[in-house]
Amino acid sequence: MKKIHDMGGQNCTDPLPSENDKAFEKEWHKTVLSLTLAVGALGQWNIDRSRYFREQLPPEDYQKFTYYEKWLAALVNLLVDSGLIQESELINFKSNEAITPHSGITSSVMKKMIDNGDPSVCDVQESKQVFAIGQMVKTRQESCNPFLQGGHTRLPAYSSGLQGRIVSFHGFHRLPDSHAHYFGPNPEPLYTVTFKANTLWGNGVEFPNDEVNLDLWHSYLEPLN
Numbered sequence: 093m094k095k096i097h098d099m100g101g102q103n104c105t106d107p108l109p110s111e112n113d114k115a116f117e118k119e120w121h122k123t124v125l126s127l128t129l130a131v132g133a134l135g136q137w138n139i140d141r142s143r144y145f146r147e148q149l150p151p152e153d154y155q156k157f158t159y160y161e162k163w164l165a166a167l168v169n170l171l172v173d174s175g176l177i178q179e180s181e182l183i184n185f186k187s188n189e190a191i192t193p194h195s196g197i198t199s200s201v202m203k204k205m206i207d208n209g210d211p212s213v214c215d216v217q218e219s220k221q222v223f224a225i226g227q228m229v230k231t232r233q234e235s236c237n238p239f240l241q242g243g244h245t246r247l248p249a250y251s252s253g254l255q256g257r258i259v260s261f262h263g264f265h266r267l268p269d270s271h272a273h274y275f276g277p278n279p280e281p282l283y284t285v286t287f288k289a290n291t292l293w294g295n296g297v298e299f300p301n302d303e304v305n306l307d308l309w310h311s312y313l314e315p316l317n
Contacts, residue, residue: 094235094249095242096151101250101292124160128167129206133197136174139210140272144244145170212265214279222281222310223258229285229313230255237269238311244272247312251304254291255316259305260284267309280310 116122132142145166149157157165171177181187223229235252237243246268262284266277285308290300 095147096149096154097147098235098249100248118160121160124164124167128163129202130197131167131171131176133201133205134176136176137170138271140244140266140268141274142166142170143268144272145173147244212271213262214264214266214277216264216279222261223283223313223315225258225261227258228255228316229258230316231285231308231312232314237273239270239275240273243269245269245312247308248306250292251287251306251308254287256285256287256291256306258283259286262307265309267311269309269311282307282309283313284308285313 116125128142132139146162148169149162149165153165154162168177168182172179172182178188231247231252231254233253235245235247235249237245260283262282264279265282267280270276270278284305286303286305288300289297289302289304292304
């Protein structure tokens with residue numbers, strides 16, 4: 093079942109916002125980003141887990157929340173899920189215990205984390221089939237998580253069950269479908285697959301030969317004979 097966050101390919105009825113030079117539209121956006129990074133440095137969850145929690149927001153909230161409101165709501169849910177805070181603390185807006193600063197989160201630690209990001213690449217022996225550059229493939233029919241019903245996946249629903257062509261191979265990377273739910277990294281080959289616009293959107297598109305490139309894991313794909 094397609095989830096609310098998987099909005100690619102939908103008709104856009106409202107004009108897209110024009111770009112501006114501001115990194116943050118409002119001051120509190122900086123606070124949300126900083127808080128998300130700082131708490132993430134505690135290592136209680138991974139980046140795929142955090143994406144999953146944003147996807148799990150109630151549909152009515154997901155539709156009305158702004159970008160950083162989604163981040164903040166998901167962060168609060170992650171904090172409760174991991175046991176770092178209690179629901180009663182949110183209700184009373186007061187900690188149940190004395191707050192002790194975490195000595196491990198320093199500015200140097202945060203700078204290193206931001207500079208390095210969270211690399212997903214894995215150094216493993218090639219033990220699975222690797223599709224060749226130029227090979228035609230088909231995405232799996234359903235955009236769903238094979239490990240957990242309703243779980244996280246990076247296969248967009250609009251591309252499921254369609255044919256594309258391998259244009260790049262990026263080595264082995266952690267599989268988000270597994271990693272988001274603590275089933276292990278399960279590294280797989282990661283490819284860039286290109287799709288013709290009319291394959292994705294039908295023959296009525298204005299520029300049918302335009303292409304869309306998607307980074308997709310091996311288990312999302314099957315070879316075409």
